[in-house]
Amino acid sequence: MINRISWSSNLLLNLLFVIATLACLFPVLIVVSVSLTDENAIIRSGYRIIPEQFSWYAYEFLFKDYAKIVRGYTVSIVVTLLGTFISLLLTSLFAYPISRRDMPFRNPISFFVFFTMLFNGGLVPWYLTYSAAGLKNTLAALIIPLLIVPFNIIIMRIFFTNTIPDSLVESAKIDGAGEFRIYARIILPLSLPVMATIGLFQTLNYWNDWFNSMVFISNNDLVSLQYLMYKVINQIQYLTSGMVDANIAGQELAKIPTETVRMAMAIVGIGPIVFVYPFVQKYFVKGLTIGAVKG
Template structure:
């Protein structure tokens, strides 16, 4: 009984001591959240501002002259934006699912201590994080394979990331008991059955974490469209934004005659429209994290505590 009272008193002292620390940490996290939110609010404000007001007064958190003109301008080219959205959504979903499958299929055998050559293959995976062939061999490989102007060229290069393989391998090694696999083997389960029925259901935290990383990687990519896609119907949304930015920079660079620049600027997005495209581009992806937050937090702490 005395031990129980001592334990309760110790917990109460700990709570009294930790309350100020918790308040400070909460305040710090709120400040960090506000700091991260300010750039998004600034972009949103500019997209809802009048172009002349932005030129005269610069950026502000609250629109000086509120207008939806930037979004109305984008809706005039809704077909191209819709195609870009369709390509981005398909590539992101298909690429993320395939990436999770192949990453798990590579990381799982590397985590098995009874796999004879696991150290050699682990070294090969790690080696690719340090050295690569460069842009020219990268481009030639996919061009010779005939993958230019295809959606496969937007999926295949990011299919397996060495860092993700290492993270998933550590999770498998530290979380899934070897005895569980041995008992499944004794019961007559094959490797494919073990992987499908045991490994994958127990790996939701790391799957969600890697899936979130890959979702952002595929959605935010514009470089692969730049070097592999020349068909305007196959470019993704981010590359459309990139083209808009380059065209506006070209007009503002002074390389175009004043009369010609005035004529072109009527058909090209302005500063506010560029910000509106940024909002349109980040809109869907920000809704992914809340659904994966529970598993994402567990995945970040993989290997930190065991026992």
């Protein structure tokens, strides 16, 4: 009887997971389908899982000026890789000392980190600070503003506090290891779960960021892929809004895809980032929960 109940519970649980997975995949399938559908078919019949009339025109329209897409990809990849690496280094260098119980003023420093999650100086001082530092039209303007995230510091601090035993650090000191050697040779190798988790968060932050490009970048060769996609959408909306020159033929305007090109841009934008998650999946849940289950 107990085995039958357990089997039924497992079946129900697996069924719920299958339904949840399908619910998550459904929007992605819709986006892919619409991006491969003829624009007139979308206007006539709406969104469908299977394209009513298959067409590559949205991608052809998007890649007419493929050099801009390639530059946007290059900028986003460079910014994401450099930003994530430096952010992980700085976050761990900040979180590890305040996780040590012998660190002076560890609690006030931790409170200062938490305080910045609740209050900030505002948009204008933030902009003036980076502009005065001469970061406009540089890749540094896309990297530095997202380097330190207080929430990530708190997660990493909890992980260090609840996972790295003080006796391990003390043993290393007895063996003659210095602080930086302990950090590099002991702490970091034991922190792969939380490093992978924070690395995924930061990778998504950098890859999806378009606001910093809009604020700090006026050189078209340095804009990120996401901001480039944002500009393309605005241009399409402007051309189809009726505010363009009346001399433009109506047939030419009708050829401009709207719904399909939006979905095509979504596929182009999310393409590379979906390959990151499988590499950190085995660490992801452990990195989030290990600090909550150890006392």
